Amino acid sequence: MDRERREFARTAPRRSPAGENPPRPRCPTSFSRGGNSSAAGFTRIFLGFWVWVVFFFPSSLSSHAAIPGSGCSQPGGEWEERDARRVWENPELFQPCSTWRGGSGAAGSLRELLRRLWSRRIDGEALKAPTPFLTSTMDLPSTKDFQWKSLAPLPSRRVYSTLVEAGGQVFAVGGCDDNGVPVDSFEVYSPEADRWVELPAMPTARAGVAVTVLGKRIMVVGGVGAGQLPLKVVEMYHTDEGRWRKRSSLREAAMGISVTAKDYRVYAAGGMGSDLRPHNFLQHYDVLKDIWVSLAAMPTPRYAATSVLRGTKIYVLGGRQSKYAVNAFEVFDTESRSWTKFPSIPNKRAFSSFVPTEEKLFSLGGLRQGRLYRQPKFMRTVDVFDLEQGGWMKMERSCYLKKRRADFVAGYLRGRVVVAGGLGNQPTVLESAEAFHPEKNKWESLPPMPTPRCACSSIALRDCLLAVGGVSQGLSTAVEALCLSDS
Structure with missing residues (x-):
């Protein structure tokens, strides 16, 4: 077999190594460049805040997609x-x-x-080339079908709260205030009434929490508490009773945990402890028994990863170790209770966004972090994983984002991946928005955000992408939704 491999390697057509990207033009714009003194001052202040956030307020995403074995x-x-x-x-x-x-x-x-x-x-x-993107005949909305709606603002200014949908309503959990202090705020937004209602405060003030929904219960796991230290506290809110209850704590205190839920079992992956070391823990919580059980460790320790659940599989992508991004892609089978490594994300970057569709998984934008001889750079890069064929697609530059951006909101609205806001090469936060057209294989401009922001909390609901809070010229209470006209 080895002799056959060597013979083939000598005679086969040449091919770029797996994961290698074609050379790209260098961007002369640096991460910290500003346009004027006041804007540059704001940028320096915000970037300092952002570096702090790298450690203490990582975000996670949970959605649904399928990847074959x-x-x-x-x-x-x-x-x-x-x-x-x-x-x-x-x-x-x-x-x-x-x-x-x-x-x-x-x-x-x-x-x-x-x-x-x-x-x-x-x-x-x-052998037919893989179909680049969607092949369904669904009627894709045009750019004219998208519009922004200004909704009732948050009751208080904060950043890095976590949003979750339950019963058609949006719950905002925790966050931190202007002074970077975790808060115990807990509110619910009703789309019909366009109104926020304050609910009983969390027993433990915290930010950057992991949240999942189990029927009429909202489970809050870990996060950052007083003194900017990770927590092991787990609390559950009963929507029908209107009160909080403490549940069994995590094995160790952790921030940046990624959670998914299946059959009244909650799976918590990774995280970062008080020693700033990433965890490779995978624990599952049995709701009926109120116990945490340790499962097989993740091959790659990390925090702030993205979890995608489908069937019996949990797919864990990206994340960070210390302040640097990782491009690991691994899947856990809840039946065999074992891990499998998948091809790594082609481009490693921080503050990117993952958006799953019916057939693809998009990895969008982000910040290529600086190293010893390399400057940081905001990216337009788009990597796409084909869920049916089980591999990363080779992307043309025409499929890249129109604007370089990181720490932005992103979602999937009726066949179109959309992004908005964030931080880029400009001295201020971005207001631009764009949507990917899967048939034209390019991004198209959408109406700009009414309140330009980065570091927003976001959630897709009823053909709308909600952008909640975040940072503009300071913390914001703005709540705005990018909606399709008939939603």
Whole structure:
């Protein structure tokens, strides 16, 4: 087998290593450059605040998507074209099968299979290139269908609260005030009445919490408390009773935990402890027994990761170790209770956004962090993971964002990925918004945010993307929604 691999490597067409990106023009604009003295002063103040946030207020996202397993599909003893495409894009995923196309004797060697793949032929038929994006015939909304709506403001100014939807209403949990002090605020927003109502305060003031919904209960896990220290406290709010109850604490205090819930079991991945070291813990909470159980450790320790739940799989992407981003992509199977590594995110950056769609997973923008001989740079980069084929797609520059941005809001509204606000090369926060057109494979400009902001809390609800709070010229109470005209 090794001899065949060497022979193939000598004769096969050349190919860029997995994960390698084509060279790109350098951007002369640096991370800290400002346009005038006052704006530059604001930028320095805000960036100092942002560096503080790197450690204490990481965010997480939980949504739904599907990724196939990495094993062979052999109905009738045949290697499916879908599997061939996946190996074509990611040769490291190849797992030899005992039979394909009739058996191991029928050109079943690794060299023959790869020869077919490299020549883009499979079973005597041209191997079709993966469809770039959506192939459904849904009616995509045009840019004219999007509009901003100004909604009732938050009762108090704060940043890094966590939003969650339950029963058609939006709950805002915790956050920190102008002085960076965690608060115990807890409010609910009613879309019908366009009104915020204050609810009983959390027993423990905190910010950057992990939140999930279990029926009529809202579970709040970890976060940053008084003294800017991580917490192990777990509290649950009963919406029908209108009161809080303490539950069993985490194994260790942690901030930046990523949570998902399935069948009344809550899975908490990663986090960062008081020693600033990232955790590789995976714990699940049994609601009925009120206990936490440790599961197999994540291969990559991290905090502020993005979790995507589908079926029996939990997909954990990105995150940070210390102040630096990681591009690890790993999946946990809740049935076998084991981890599998997936191809890493092609471009490593912090303060990017992940947006899942029906068939794809978008990794958008962000900040390429500086190293010893490299300046930080805001990015327009778009990486797309094909959920059906199980690999990262090769992206053209025409598919990149129109504006370089990081720490922005993003969502998926009726077939279109949208982004708004954030921080970029400009001396002030961004007001621009844009939407990706999957048929044209390009981003189109949308109406600008009424209140330009970065570091907003956000949530998609009823064909609207809500941007709540955040930072403008200081902390903001603004609540605005990018909506489709008929929503």
